[in-house]
Amino acid sequence: MGPEAACPGRGLLSSLQVRTWIEPVVASTQVAASLYEAGLLLVVKASFGAGASSNHSTSPSPRDALEDQQQRAISNFYIVYNLVVGLTPLLSAYGLGWLSDRYHRKISICVSLLGFLLSRLGLLLKVLLDWPVEVLYGAAAINGLCGGFSAFWSGVMALGSLGSPEGRRSVRLILIDLILGVAGFCGSMASGHLFKQMPGHSGQGLVLTACSVSWAAFALFYSLLVLKVPESVARSSRAVPVVDTVSGTVGTYRALDPDQLDKQSVVGHPPAPGKAQPPRTIIALLFVGAVVYDLAVVGTVDVMPLFMLREPLSWNQVQVGYGMAAGYTVFITSFLGVLVFSRCFQDTTMIMIGMVSFGSGALLLAFVKETYMFYIARAVMLFALIPITTIRSAMSKLMKGSSYGKVFVILQLSLTLTGVVTSTVYNKIYQLTMEKFVGTCFALSSFLSFLAIIPIGIVAYKQASWLQYGDITVT
Secondary structure, eight states: OOOHHSSSSHHHHHHHHHHHHHHHHHHHHHHHHHHHHHHHHHHHHHHHHHHHHHHTSSOOOOOHHHHHHHHHHHHHHHHHHHHHHHHHGGHHHHHHHHHHHHHHHTHHHHHHHHHHHHHHHHHHHHHHHTTOOTTTHHHHHHHTTHHHHHHHHHHHHHHHHHTTTTHHHHHHHHHHHHHHHHHHHHHHHOOOEEEEOOEEEEETTTHHHHHHHHHHHHHHHHHHHOOOOOOOOOOSSSOOOOOOOSOOOOOTTTTOOHEEEEEEOOOOOOOOTTTTOOOHHHHHHHHHHHHHHHHHHHHHHHHHHHHHHHTTTTTOHHHHHHHHHHHHHHHHHHHHHHHHHTSSSSSSHHHHHHHHHHHHHOOOOHHHHHHHHHHHHHTTTTTTHHHHHHHHHHHHSSSSSGGGGHHHHHHOOOOOOOOHHHHHHHHHHHHHHHTTTTTTTHHHHHHHHHHHHHHHHHHHHHHHHHHHHHHOOOO
């Protein structure tokens, strides 16, 4: 007699616990997103390439001039597209987060996935019916009005936080990031091959966009019919302080947990007047560091596809897919880096390691001339995900479960709004400098990445003073 026969409810309980896993939704959504991102770039390039060819059929121009014109057209498209994607969620994402906190946790996820699916259908119809590229602005607006990535990711973070105890919460959130990266890597690796399945202008990209729609539909129906909201896991026992030795919450932010502060004020000596830094100050400094670092990352990510298509690289569809896939490997290497570094360093040190990693890689990227140099620069960025992930995990320790939806939306919208401004500025800088020094944007990102270390260094200094004068023991 098996264990399930002896205890019939055990098998049902296990199946219910599996249904609370958000990972299948994250994986399928990211596969759809990675296919869509590659398909969007290649479809837009093909559209402007065809337009440039027809416009100059009677008066041939040098190849470099046509390529520059195409680059400016693609860049201008992405300026408007990113503005629509970034600004429209401001109208709905916070409301969806509030509804999720008040009524049902799946509201923000399901509504945003509906918009996600409709926007992918827009790209499919553009390829199938040969609509103008301006139609994609409307598809992006629909996605944003349904909450966009801001509402979706805040809902994912809320479910991930609710379904894990505080001592293991950071591990769960980083694992979700890891699933996101692995799924994006697989989708990007396949994107170039799928795009070439139907040669010819009329059917080019049809298979790729159809696959993206299929994965997005699966994510929506899974979240509606299968996914269950986990019960809130109680806080870790307060009898013995728990230190998370796997993720980016060793010592520093554990000591900043309000509940732990109450306990430490009784067990240990009270902090000296004027020495203890309130959590609000620490959060503000972390927020500044996250925003400045996000400026550097978003600017690099937005310009990199254009850089791949232009000389000196001039990649084809398959090479572009591989290049995008290389960006997703950072999820894996950053996860492994957290596992190793958290045993030796505090969170602030790990955050600075990640910022140095990305800043150094961006500086190398500015001087790339060959394909192998591009992958060397991407390899140097192997810890680039650590800063944002660690900062987000640290901030979650200072929230109450009933506020996860709203707080995560505010954080995500702040980063999204910053990204919108960054995308516009970087695309304009790229257009102005691509003929003189094509790596200008990457050099600027390197500077911003190193600049972001300053507020994190202040946090480390304040925290060290707090521990010294407050007599708080941190493992």
